[in-house]
Amino acid sequence: MNRKKKLLIFFGMTFIFLIGLNFGQGVYASEGENMTLSISVDIKGSTISVDIDPSSIHLGEVAKGFDSRIENISVVNSGDINVKLQAVLPEGSEEIFGNLEFNTASCSTTTQSGWNKISGWSGLTVNKPSEYNGTRESYFCVKLNLKNYEGEIFESASLTTDLKIWIMPV
Numbered sequence: 001m002n003r004k005k006k007l008l009i010f011f012g013m014t015f016i017f018l019i020g021l022n023f024g025q026g027v028y029a030s031e032g033e034n035m036t037l038s039i040s041v042d043i044k045g046s047t048i049s050v051d052i053d054p055s056s057i058h059l060g061e062v063a064k065g066f067d068s069r070i071e072n073i074s075v076v077n078s079g080d081i082n083v084k085l086q087a088v089l090p091e092g093s094e095e096i097f098g099n100l101e102f103n104t105a106s107c108s109t110t111t112q113s114g115w116n117k118i119s120g121w122s123g124l125t126v127n128k129p130s131e132y133n134g135t136r137e138s139y140f141c142v143k144l145n146l147k148n149y150e151g152e153i154f155e156s157a158s159l160t161t162d163l164k165i166w167i168m169p170v
Contacts, residue, residue: 051075075140083170084125088163097118097163
């Protein structure tokens with residue numbers, strides 16, 4: 001084969017190869033032309049969405065000098081920001097509820113560490129889900145600790161309070 005034919009075949013194959021590279025890329029322009037690609041997205045404002053389960057608990061029977069049973073409270077963050085939960089006793093609650101204790105590390109009946117009275121509990125932080133429209137779950141435990149209670153208990157009673165759970169962005 002002569003040299004001209006080889007060069008012609010070489011340039012022809014190169015041309016076909018280069019055209020093949022551009023094939024199927026979706027945007028075509030000639031030299032000097034401008035192309036545009038339209039991009040749109042729906043941006044949502046930040047939302048706080050938290051579910052607490054159960055919504056009410058009964059700590060069972062407890063007497064002075066003892067702990068109540070421990071209840072595990074599930075917290076599900078389905079919003080798109082990190083949140084912190086803080087428990088607050090409403091004004092006028094029975095004094096005995098000041099002995100509520102919370103723990104975010106362990107719900108074990110044998111573990112004494114990590115329990116904090118409601119007045120000293122730093123709360124629970126629940127991070128946002130790792131994926132949009134996902135959920136992130138955490139928990140805290142609650143009990144009524146009357147082991148060192150110094151108040152008087154004169155008679156049996158059924159007491160109830162509506163604990164306020166403040167939910168704040170962090």
